[in-house]
Amino acid sequence: MSEKPESVEVALFVTCLVDINRPSVGFAAVKLLEETGCRVVVPDTQTCCGQPAYNSGDRKSTQQIAAAVIKAFKGFKYVVAPSGSCAGMITKHYPELFKDDPDLLLDAQDLAARTYELVSFLKDVRGFKPEGVKLDAKITYHDSCANLREMKVVDQPRALMSHIEDLELVEADDREACCGFGGTFCIKYSEISEEMVDRKIDNILATKADMLAAGDLGCLMNIAGRLYRKGHNMKVLHIAEILAGMTDGPGLGEERR
Amino acid sequence: MQVTSRNFKEKASGALKDDDLRVALNRVKTGFTTARATAASNLPEFEDLRNKSRDIKDDVLENLDYYLEYFEEKVIAQGGHVHWCSNATEAKAAILKICREVDAKTVTKGKSMITEEIALNKFLAAEGIEPIETDLGEYIIQLADEPPSHIIGPAVHKTKEQVTELFYEHHQKYGYTEREEDAEKLVGEARAVLRHKYVTADVGITGANFLVAETGSTVIVTNEGNGDLTQSLPKTHIVVASLEKVIPTLEDVSTVMRVLARSATGQEMSVYTTFSTGPKRKSDIDGPENFHVVLLDGGRSEMLGTELEELLRCIRCGACMNHCPVYHAVGGHSYGWVYPGPIGAALNPQMVGLEEARHLPNASTFCGRCEEVCPVHIPIPKILRHWREKSFEQQIGPKPERWGIELWGFFAKRPTLYRLVTNIAAQALTKLAGRRGRLKSFPMLGGWTSVRDLPAPQGATFMEQWKKSKRGSRK
Numbered sequence: 267m268s269e270k271p272e273s274v275e276v277a278l279f280v281t282c283l284v285d286i287n288r289p290s291v292g293f294a295a296v297k298l299l300e301e302t303g304c305r306v307v308v309p310d311t312q313t314c315c316g317q318p319a320y321n322s323g324d325r326k327s328t329q330q331i332a333a334a335v336i337k338a339f340k341g342f343k344y345v346v347a348p349s350g351s352c353a354g355m356i357t358k359h360y361p362e363l364f365k366d367d368p369d370l371l372l373d374a375q376d377l378a379a380r381t382y383e384l385v386s387f388l389k390d391v392r393g394f395k396p397e398g399v400k401l402d403a404k405i406t407y408h409d410s411c412a413n414l415r416e417m418k419v420v421d422q423p424r425a426l427m428s429h430i431e432d433l434e435l436v437e438a439d440d441r442e443a444c445c446g447f448g449g450t451f452c453i454k455y456s457e458i459s460e461e462m463v464d465r466k467i468d469n470i471l472a473t474k475a476d477m478l479a480a481g482d483l484g485c486l487m488n489i490a491g492r493l494y495r496k497g498h499n500m501k502v503l504h505i506a507e508i509l510a511g512m513t514d515g516p517g518l519g520e521e522r523r
Numbered sequence: 524m525q526v527t528s529r530n531f532k533e534k535a536s537g538a539l540k541d542d543d544l545r546v547a548l549n550r551v552k553t554g555f556t557t558a559r560a561t562a563a564s565n566l567p568e569f570e571d572l573r574n575k576s577r578d579i580k581d582d583v584l585e586n587l588d589y590y591l592e593y594f595e596e597k598v599i600a601q602g603g604h605v606h607w608c609s610n611a612t613e614a615k616a617a618i619l620k621i622c623r624e625v626d627a628k629t630v631t632k633g634k635s636m637i638t639e640e641i642a643l644n645k646f647l648a649a650e651g652i653e654p655i656e657t658d659l660g661e662y663i664i665q666l667a668d669e670p671p672s673h674i675i676g677p678a679v680h681k682t683k684e685q686v687t688e689l690f691y692e693h694h695q696k697y698g699y700t701e702r703e704e705d706a707e708k709l710v711g712e713a714r715a716v717l718r719h720k721y722v723t724a725d726v727g728i729t730g731a732n733f734l735v736a737e738t739g740s741t742v743i744v745t746n747e748g749n750g751d752l753t754q755s756l757p758k759t760h761i762v763v764a765s766l767e768k769v770i771p772t773l774e775d776v777s778t779v780m781r782v783l784a785r786s787a788t789g790q791e792m793s794v795y796t797t798f799s800t801g802p803k804r805k806s807d808i809d810g811p812e813n814f815h816v817v818l819l820d821g822g823r824s825e826m827l828g829t830e831l832e833e834l835l836r837c838i839r840c841g842a843c844m845n846h847c848p849v850y851h852a853v854g855g856h857s858y859g860w861v862y863p864g865p866i867g868a869a870l871n872p873q874m875v876g877l878e879e880a881r882h883l884p885n886a887s888t889f890c891g892r893c894e895e896v897c898p899v900h901i902p903i904p905k906i907l908r909h910w911r912e913k914s915f916e917q918q919i920g921p922k923p924e925r926w927g928i929e930l931w932g933f934f935a936k937r938p939t940l941y942r943l944v945t946n947i948a949a950q951a952l953t954k955l956a957g958r959r960g961r962l963k964s965f966p967m968l969g970g971w972t973s974v975r976d977l978p979a980p981q982g983a984t985f986m987e988q989w990k991k992s993k994r995g996s997r998k
Binding site: 290449521 | 532535536539846848849851852853885886887888889890891892895908910911912913914915916924925928929931932934935936938941942945948949957958959960961968970971973974975976977978979980981982983984985986988989990994
């Protein structure tokens with residue numbers, strides 16, 4: 267890396283789910299970014315990217331929330347989120363949201379051009395490679411729809427995991443299929459979501475992996491919650507925790523020791 | 524057909540418990556998706572052809588009036604007739620008038636979604652004219668008195684055992700008194716029964732995959748050859764098609780055809796591609812004496828120039844439903860109107876009203892697979908979101924859902940308050956879950972916990988922990 271350590275400033279977009287449900291993912295992201303020589307800043311006026319309102323048809327609230335995000339992250343060279351879904355919201359949907367507002371459109375496009383999903387940022391922008399990380403486990407990786415189709419973050423997590431000592435990656439069948447989370451969808455249409463997550467779980471269990479990882483906490487909470495409900499015991503972690511070597515604590519929904 | 528989109532949730536719930544349907548839908552999920560993927564990867568220029576097909580359809584929509592009049596002129600020049608109909612009532616009246624002119628008693632039909640849209644069969648039957656579906660899938664659901672559940676496989680929800688029972692019930696009058704369980708023999712039985720209908724029918728009605736402006740031809744693609752017999756044996760052929768099926772040239776047809784079958788069934792081409800250009804000429808050996816095209820608007824011209832215009836690119840291949848996880852879960856009938864799956868979810872609110880169809884655009888995770896496989900790049904998730912925004916504006920849908928979003932929005936717009944409330948909530952949930960690490964149930968989150976445990980938070984929020992850490996206080 268040509269840039270000096272601590273010289274690259276990265277603003278972390280924590281995401282609301284990581285903030286509330288799994289702060290360890292945020293700390294793993296900070297650790298990884300710092301390992302690649304970034305100085306991490308966490309703007310304290312951030313809340314959420316606005317997807318709950320956006321996907322519920324509340325365009326006005328979404329625009330207000332998006333405008334606040336744009337303001338909170340103004341001036342940083344890079345903005346990084348440990349989520350394909352939230353990064354996709356900012357990079358693909360913010361510009362569309364302000365297509366009729368010339369001033370904010372420019373700002374939205376500017377932010378979109380500076381925003382990255384964590385794993386692709388580490389790999390593609392920072393040339394990161396985990397070193398000295400060891401994890402003796404058989405793992406399967408779930409592609410969130412946002413990472414798979416919107417952000418095209420598919421090869422990067424696999425490439426980075428390949429540097430982790432003793433880790434064996436086993437791919438599940440039907441990787442293209444959605445897990446059934448879909449934000450408020452999984453609450454409003456819980457029976458349909460149940461069928462979708464059950465098919466996903468069938469394929470995950472068939473790999474005989476002992477761990478599941480993904481780049482989006484929404485999918486992980488859905489899949490982990492269903493795995494436990496059905497009595498399965500599989501350790502479920504965010505990809506940032508795997509890459510940062512922070513795998514000792516309990517996984518999502520796992521009993522505390 | 525009877526619109527039942529309002530009951531989407533109830534119908535979906537029933538579909539999820541229907542074991543026969545689960546078997547049938549699993550065939551869609553694995554069969555069609557694999558076939559499409561293979562067909563697409565075997566054709567290096569597939570992506571290029573998708574873009575070209577989209578551009579051809581966009582050009583058509585930009586110049587729809589021009590191409591339609593061009594098409595009409597060519598049909599008339601060949602001795603055919605064109606009937607312009609703005610709605611279902613006019614289309615049915617036009618079809619009935621033609622049938623009456625030739626004193627029709629029976630009508631054979633090729634597969635046509637537009638005739639489903641205008642509910643033609645019930646109408647003809649009420650007028651004393653017997654409609655006979657000749658596409659095997661359509662024939663099966665006609666016997667079962669059900670609407671189609673898929674646009675290219677109307678009876679895809681039926682198992683072989685159910686077809687055995689249907690044929691046993693309806694074919695005894697033709698001398699088939701045994702229950703036939705062999706699939707091939709079932710097809711043979713249907714063929715024999717239908718063969719007689721083809722030759723005695725007074726009128727043949729087909730849809731159209733394309734209306735070619737430069738030649739005045741109508742085009743259908745089928746795999747059974749039933750369309751050819753339907754349109755060439757009776758003395759009168761009526762083509763029923765909607766406006767957006769027009770396409771400028773034969774060259775354009777061949778471009779779009781290359782993505783159509785590949786996207787639909789994974790075939791390079793359908794087995795039969797049939798061009799009809801006017802009635803039988805003196806030198807022709809066979810063909811109909813009368814050739815009519817019933818052109819239906821049916822709400823389409825209203826969509827031009829709006830957020831919905833891109834839906835009119837649709838070539839009805841069915842790829843969106845073949846790849847849709849919600850369709851795989853609930854099947855086509857849950858959608859409650861002619862068009863199921865993602866395309867139906869995007870189109871039906873326009874056709875049957877948003878209040879009636881409000882569930883359809885909401886019952887999606889926005890996974891994006893429909894748009895990814897659409898041969899003409901229709902941005903279906905974007906259009907579903909458009910409907911959600913319309914619902915929100917017009918206050919359609921349950922109030923509590925709206926209140927929930929508004930309450931969340933209230934906090935999300937106030938960072939300091941949001942910090943405080945989320946931190947209290949995270950710590951409370953952590954305590955409540957205790958060593959277990961997850962919650963089995965929680966008030967207000969019944970939709971979540973009815974299906975899954977809720978993985979508990981890890982104590983204070985990230986923002987709170989960060990603020991207290993050394994780095995967090997660094998500016």
